[in-house]
Structure formats: structure tokens, C-alpha cells
Amino acid sequence: MLEIKNLHASIAEDDTSILKGLDLVIQPGEVHAIMGPNGSGKSTLSKILAGDQQYQVTDGEILFNGESILDDDATERSLKGLFLAFQYPVEIPGVNNAQFLRMAYNAKLKYNGEEEVDPIEFDDFLNEKLALVDMNESFKDRALNFGFSGGEKKRNEILQLAVLEPKLAILDETDSGLDVDALRDVSAAVNKLRSEGRSFLLITHYQRLLDYIVPDVVHAMVGGEIVKSGDKELAKELDKQGYDWVANV
Amino acid sequence: MSNQDHDKTIHEFIAKDYEFGFTTNIEMEQAPKGLSEDIVRFISAKKEEPEFMLEFRLKAYRHWLKMTEPRWSVATYPDIDFNNVYYYSAPKKKEAKLGSMDEVDPELKRTFEKLGIPLLEQKRLAGVAVDAIFDSVSVATTYKDKLLEQGVVFCSFSEAVTKYPDIIKQYLGSVVPYTDNFYAALNAAVFSDGSFVYIPKDTICPMDLSSYFRINTEEIGQFERTLIVCEERSSVTYLEGCTAPMFDTNQLHAAVVELIALDDATINYSTVQNWYPGDPKTGKGGIYNFVTKRGKCQGKRSKISWTQIETGSAITWKYPSCILVGDDSIGEFYSVAVTNHRQQADTGTKMIHIGKNTRSTIISKGISAGVATNAYRGAVKVNKSARNARNYTQCDSMLIGDKCSAITLPTVDVRNATAQLEHEASTSKVGEDQLFYLMSRGISLDDALGTIVSGFCQDVFDKLPDEFAVEANQLLSLQLEHSVG
Numbered sequence: 220m221l222e223i224k225n226l227h228a229s230i231a232e233d234d235t236s237i238l239k240g241l242d243l244v245i246q247p248g249e250v251h252a253i254m255g256p257n258g259s260g261k262s263t264l265s266k267i268l269a270g271d272q273q274y275q276v277t278d279g280e281i282l283f284n285g286e287s288i289l290d291d292d293a294t295e296r297s298l299k300g301l302f303l304a305f306q307y308p309v310e311i312p313g314v315n316n317a318q319f320l321r322m323a324y325n326a327k328l329k330y331n332g333e334e335e336v337d338p339i340e341f342d343d344f345l346n347e348k349l350a351l352v353d354m355n356e357s358f359k360d361r362a363l364n365f366g367f368s369g370g371e372k373k374r375n376e377i378l379q380l381a382v383l384e385p386k387l388a389i390l391d392e393t394d395s396g397l398d399v400d401a402l403r404d405v406s407a408a409v410n411k412l413r414s415e416g417r418s419f420l421l422i423t424h425y426q427r428l429l430d431y432i433v434p435d436v437v438h439a440m441v442g443g444e445i446v447k448s449g450d451k452e453l454a455k456e457l458d459k460q461g462y463d464w465v466a467n468v
Numbered sequence: 469m470s471n472q473d474h475d476k477t478i479h480e481f482i483a484k485d486y487e488f489g490f491t492t493n494i495e496m497e498q499a500p501k502g503l504s505e506d507i508v509r510f511i512s513a514k515k516e517e518p519e520f521m522l523e524f525r526l527k528a529y530r531h532w533l534k535m536t537e538p539r540w541s542v543a544t545y546p547d548i549d550f551n552n553v554y555y556y557s558a559p560k561k562k563e564a565k566l567g568s569m570d571e572v573d574p575e576l577k578r579t580f581e582k583l584g585i586p587l588l589e590q591k592r593l594a595g596v597a598v599d600a601i602f603d604s605v606s607v608a609t610t611y612k613d614k615l616l617e618q619g620v621v622f623c624s625f626s627e628a629v630t631k632y633p634d635i636i637k638q639y640l641g642s643v644v645p646y647t648d649n650f651y652a653a654l655n656a657a658v659f660s661d662g663s664f665v666y667i668p669k670d671t672i673c674p675m676d677l678s679s680y681f682r683i684n685t686e687e688i689g690q691f692e693r694t695l696i697v698c699e700e701r702s703s704v705t706y707l708e709g710c711t712a713p714m715f716d717t718n719q720l721h722a723a724v725v726e727l728i729a730l731d732d733a734t735i736n737y738s739t740v741q742n743w744y745p746g747d748p749k750t751g752k753g754g755i756y757n758f759v760t761k762r763g764k765c766q767g768k769r770s771k772i773s774w775t776q777i778e779t780g781s782a783i784t785w786k787y788p789s790c791i792l793v794g795d796d797s798i799g800e801f802y803s804v805a806v807t808n809h810r811q812q813a814d815t816g817t818k819m820i821h822i823g824k825n826t827r828s829t830i831i832s833k834g835i836s837a838g839v840a841t842n843a844y845r846g847a848v849k850v851n852k853s854a855r856n857a858r859n860y861t862q863c864d865s866m867l868i869g870d871k872c873s874a875i876t877l878p879t880v881d882v883r884n885a886t887a888q889l890e891h892e893a894s895t896s897k898v899g900e901d902q903l904f905y906l907m908s909r910g911i912s913l914d915d916a917l918g919t920i921v922s923g924f925c926q927d928v929f930d931k932l933p934d935e936f937a938v939e940a941n942q943l944l945s946l947q948l949e950h951s952v953g
Contacts (some may be wrong), residue, residue, distance in 0.1 A: 242824075264913055269904075269908045270904075270908065271904050272900070272904070273900065273904075292907065292913070293904055293907035293908045294907045294908075294910055294911060294912050294913065294916075297908050297909055297910035298910045302908075303908050305905065305908075308473040308900050308905070309899070309904075309905040310903050311902055311905070311906070311919070311920060311923055312924065312926075313922070313923030313924055313925070313927070314647070314919055314922075314923035314926075319906075319909075319919070322911060322915070322919070323909035323911055325908050326909075326912070326915075330910065339883070357698070363923075379909060383909065383910070405769035416797055416925070441834050
């Protein structure tokens with residue numbers, strides 16, 4: 220599904236190096252988690268994968284379904300089936316949430332050579348998805364993330380994930396800022412969206428999330444590299460011993 | 469789209485072809501270039517006007533001679549040579565009189581069809597009546613007879629001068645006197661046509677009325693005048709659209725619009741202005757849009773609402789305003805002004821509160837891209853007599869790229885302590901983060917920008933009549949296409 224080889228990347232504006240030779244392979248249907256301290260570059264990795272132009276890849280390769288996506292912009296990557304749930308979803312005033320979702324959904328349909336849906340058809344589809352993530356229908360008429368609470372924003376990200384049905388979903392610190400109930404709801408929704416053909420990459424500080432969404436593989440990331448990989452037990456170990464433990468390995 | 473292509477489009481201002489830039493080849497009748505008393509007399513004679521109109525024009529002309537051109541707007545441009553302008557240019561009449569559909573030159577019909585303004589009273593356009601103005605004259609007005617059955621007069625200004633001289637005498641210059649400003653004086657002297665609307669008492673105009681202005685001749689000045697009178701308890705929705713061909717030279721458009729609302733009358737006036745903005749790269753050509761628009765809420769509980777979507781013109785200088793004379797009257801101004809490339813806009817409104825409990829709302833959205841300048845200039849004045857006046861003003865500016873500018877110049881003058889005024893202003897930059905967010909959902913760069921901008925303008929678009937809202941949105945997207953850099 221995803222293959223990252225020796226990835227080096229820096230901030231485009233000032234060439235600050237962030238990723239320093241990162242390797243990662245995710246197979247279809249797998250759930251991977253990347254844990255790491257602040258500043259390890261894990262959120263940057265998620266943005267680079269999604270095509271954020273603030274960062275530049277200086278070396279290495281990103282293959283998605285066997286093809287390099289380095290030349291694709293964010294739009295193209297999304298259309299190919301890559302999804303990023305943002306750590307800080309962006310507020311866009313005046314843009315109706317349901318209309319935005321339909322626009323994104325139709326862009327995907329069009330890309331896949333399928334017929335676009337009208338607002339009425341989409342509404343039925345959207346209602347199902349809202350139920351899946353346990354969101355109220357009033358979300359449809361609000362402006363995109365505008366004035367949403369932190370928890371609402373995160374739920375809205377998962378709603379978009381449910382609507383767009385990507386091949387690979389990257390969840391960037393989706394657990395941060397969520398209370399226990401919201402964390403349980405969001406995790407339940409993600410678990411429902413797990414499937415054989417869909418992979419997940421969870422980026423998190425805390426082992427807590429992984430109690431709800433159980434990963435197949437856990438990676439520890441320090442200083443722009445993956446320094447240790449293992450099964451879900453690694454997450455518990457990291458939680459107990461801290462990152463110095465792996466950094467010094 | 470690959471990253472390379474992406475860079476190419478966002479760093480390059482691709483000159484999106486102005487779709488209405490064609491010219492119509494038709495035999496025109498023109499007065500010689502330049503302005504003099506003779507030209508004023510010529511125009512008046514051409515229109516077979518009654519004596520009072522000629523006097524009005526001459527007074528205005530003589531006053532204009534004493535005035536100086538206002539240069540206080542933020543726009544910069546070379547001096548205009550008022551003697552190098554055609555003040556009258558009209559399609560040569562084939563026979564008899566223009567006005568009936570059958571007599572409209574087929575070439576003109578085709579022109580307006582190309583512009584999406586069919587002059588035939590087809591079924592699918594049953595909702596809107598159109599007055600089509602080509603250079604200096606009105607070439608056709610649709611649904612005239614049908615409207616007249618309900619007492620609604622909708623005709624060219626020239627026709628109104630001969631048919632309804634009393635109404636014209638009573639209201640002409642009553643809201644915008646010829647002494648008001650340089651361009652209002654010039655207009656009063658040489659205006660050649662425009663639209664006239666009269667809605668009698670207790671009448672809700674059965675359909676939306678609209679004017680479509682088309683400039684065709686190079687080096688012409690289009691000076692039209694619109695007068696709308698709404699009697700007690702009547703209402704009308706009026707729409708206005710404009711386009712022009714692409715020329716290297718600048719054309720002057722100096723219009724005057726006067727609205728009068730009597731007791732409990734409501735006038736909604738919407739404009740979608742898409743004059744040729746000039747060459748995107750060099751800034752050559754384009755329309756100088758110097759317009760005076762003002763409404764008078766003369767009656768109690770009357771209401772005048774201006775909505776404008778300004779996307780065209782090389783320079784825009786206009787301030788649709790309301791004089792709130794009647795107690796409990798309401799004035800509104802909703803504006804979206806987009807400037808891209810080398811366009812300059814200095815636009816806003818004046819709300820003058822005179823009656824008691826008068827209320828006004830101003831919502832202005834300025835969007836600036838390229839190397840354009842966009843200024844909001846507004847004045848709220850509350851006179852001593854205006855007890856309990858209220859105003860709410862919101863001016864938001866959005867910048868796209870880092871070479872454009874936005875300026876907000878509000879003034880407030882309150883002479884009555886019971887007044888309540890609120891003012892909110894914001895300036896935002898279209899964020900890379902917003903664009904990235906939408907793009908990461910599979911939405912293209914241009915669509916992402918269009919979505920952000922139309923979201924920004926939503927409060928104003930909500931005020932537009934449906935048929936205009938879609939057009940406005942499309943126009944905005946077109947105007948801003950490829951403007952992220």
C-alpha cells in the first residue's frame with residue numbers, strides 16, 4: 220500500500236531538516252502506529268505524505284500502490300486514495316459542511332469515472348455516515364469546522380474519512396484534545412472503517428489511543444527516523460520507559 | 469495535476485480570456501468627439517426632448533465647467549481628456565423607431581444573445597423583464613406592455629421623458645443633484661439613455677426588472693441614468709449587469725442612479741458589474757467606472773437595499789448610498805468587490821440617518837489579488853433629528869498573494885446621542901493551510917480557492933436574487949482563477 224524509502228525532508232522556507240532517512244512499509248489492511256516525542260517529525264511526516272508544500276522532499280521515495288506520488292499535489296494524492304485526518308483541522312468560514320463534503324465526494328467520483336451525485340442522493344449517504352461516527356445531523360448545516368469545539372473538529376475529520384473511503388488513512392494525533400467519551404466514539408468509528416483493503420497510520424503521543432484502536436505494528440520515531448518497530452507491546456513499553464530508552468538503542 | 473504544473477499555474481497569472489470582449493459590427497451614428505454646449509444640444513435634439521430637459525442639461529453642463537475632477541480615491545490613472553470622448557453613439561436606426569422587438573436589429577439581438585441576455589420574451593425567462601442598453605441608447609425593453617397592465621412603467625429613460633414628463637420633472641436630480649459631484653454633473657449634461665421604473669401605489673412588481681448595459685464603441689463615454697420611483701406600499705427588485713469589449717484604450721462609464729421609496733415601499737437593487745478590467749499583464753485598457761448611485765427612503769418604513777458584485781472595470785469609484793429621511797426607514801448595502809491583476813477599486817457606501825428609528829446595515833467584502841488595490845470607503849452620518857438610529861457595519865478584506873493591498877476607510881459622524889453604531893472589520897489572507905486542507909480532500913486548487921472566497925462572501929451572496937447568486941459565484945471563480953501564488 221505505502222512504501223517509504225530513505226525519506227529526507229526539510230521545511231521549504233529555511234531548509235531545516237526534519238526527516239532524516241525514514242523507511243516504512245504498510246501493507247493493505249494493516250494498522251500502523253507511529254509514536255514519538257515532540258519534535259520527532261511524526262506530524263511532519265503525515266503532512267509530507269499528504270502533499271503539504273511547506274515541506275520539500277530532498278531525498279528518498281514515497282510509493283503509494285507501487286507508484287511514486289512525489290510529483291503529485293495534495294489534490295491528486297487524495298484522489299488516489301490517501302487521506303489525512305488533521306491534528307488541527309482548518310476553519311473555513313461561510314463554507315457549508317455538507318456542500319463541502321459533497322464537493323469532495325464528487326471530485327473522487329469524477330476521478331474514478333463515476334457519475335456525480337446530486338444533493339438529495341448525497342444527503343441520504345451522508346446521514347448514514349453521520350450515524351456511523353455518532354454525529355448529529357445539525358453538523359451538515361454548519362460552516363466547515365468554523366466555531367467547532369476541538370472534539371467536534373476531530374469527529375468531523377473522521378466523518379470526512381467515512382465519506383471519502385480512502386485506501387490509506389493517516390490519523391495525526393486524532394486523540395489529542397479528546398475526552399474519554401469522545402475518544403471511545405472516534406475509535407469505535409475508526410474500527411468500523413477498518414477493512415481488508417484499507418490501511419491506517421496512527422500518529423500519537425500516547426499509548427491510550429492504541430487501547431481502542433489496536434495496531435498491527437508500532438514504530439518509535441526519534442529525530443526524524445524510525446528507531447524501533449514492534450507489535451503493540453512496544454507501545455506499552457514506550458509508555459513505561461519513555462523515548463530515551465529507544466533513542467539510545 | 470503534478471507539482472510542477474501546480475507551480476506553473478500558481479506562479480503565473482494566466483490571462484483568463486475575458487469572455488465578453490467581442491465587438492459588434494453595426495452601423496453607428498455618432499456625434500463628433502468632444503464636449504461643448506453644441507454637443508449637449510445635439511443629444512437633447514436627437515432625443516426630441518422637451519425644453520425642460522435641455523435646460524436641465526445646460527445648467528448641469530455650465531456647472532460642470534466650473535468643477536474639478538475628484539482625485540481623492542486610492543486609484544491612480546492618467547488625466548482623462550474629456551474632449552477625446554464620444555458622448556453619443558447609437559446603432560443607426562433602420563427605420564421608424566427602436567423599441568419593439570420586431571424592429572431590433574438582428575445583429576443587436578445576436579449580441580445580447582451572446583451575452584446571455586435574450587431580448588425575446590421567451591418562456592424560460594418569464595421571471596425577468598430586461599431593458600437592453602447599447603452604448604448611448606436603449607435598444608429594447610421586454611415585457612413593457614405586460615407590466616403596464618398593472619400600472620408598472622418600465623421603459624427607456626428617453627421614452628419616459630416624453631411620456632411621463634411630470635414624474636421626471638418631479639424626481640430627476642432630486643436624489644443626486646447635478647451639483648453633487650463632477651461625474652454626476654457630467655452625466656446630467658450628456659446622459660443619453662437609461663432605464664425608468666415607476667411602481668404605482670399598492671403594487672408589488674410582478675417580475676424582477678433588469679437593465680443590461682453594453683459598451684461597444686472604442687473611446688466612448690457611456691452616460692446612462694436610471695430612475696426608480698416606488699409609490700406607497702409598492703416594491704420592486706431590480707438587477708443590473710454590464711459588459712464591454714476589450715480595447716487598449718479606456719472607456720468612461722459615468723452613470724447616475726436615483727431611487728425613491730415612499731411610505732412602506734421597498735426597492736432591492738442588485739448589480740453584477742463585469743466591465744472589461746483591462747489587460748491582465750499590462751493594465752492597458754478597461755473601463756473607468758465612475759458611478760453615483762443613491763437612494764432616498766423618503767417615506768416612513770421604506771427600505772432601500774443595494775447589493776453589488778463588482779468584478780470588472782480597470783477602476784471602480786462608486787458608493788451606492790441611502791438617505792434615510794422617513795421615520796423607521798431602512799438602508800442596506802451588501803458588497804463584494806474583487807480586484808485582480810492591475811484593477812483598482814475604491815468603493816463603499818454612505819448611510820445618512822435623518823428620520824427617527826432609522827436603521828442601516830453595511831456588509832462589505834473586498835477581495836484583492838495580483839497587484840490590485842481594493843479600498844472600502846464608507847460614511848455613516850447620524851443627524852440631530854435621527855433619534856434611535858442604528859447602524860451595523862462589517863468590512864472584511866481578503867488578500868490573495870502578497871503583492872495586493874486592501875484599505876479600509878470608514879468615517880462616522882454622529883450628532884445624536886441616542887444612536888447605536890457597531891463596526892467590525894477584519895483582514896485575512898487566504899491561507900496556505902486552508903488551501904492545503906481543501907486540496908487534501910481531492911478538491912482542485914482553483915476550486916479550493918473559489919470555495920474559500922465564496923465562503924468569505926456568503927453573507928452577501930445570500931442577499932442576491934437566486935438567478936444572480938449563481939452567476940456571481942461563477943464570475944468570482946473566473947476572475948480569481950489561477951490567482952494563487
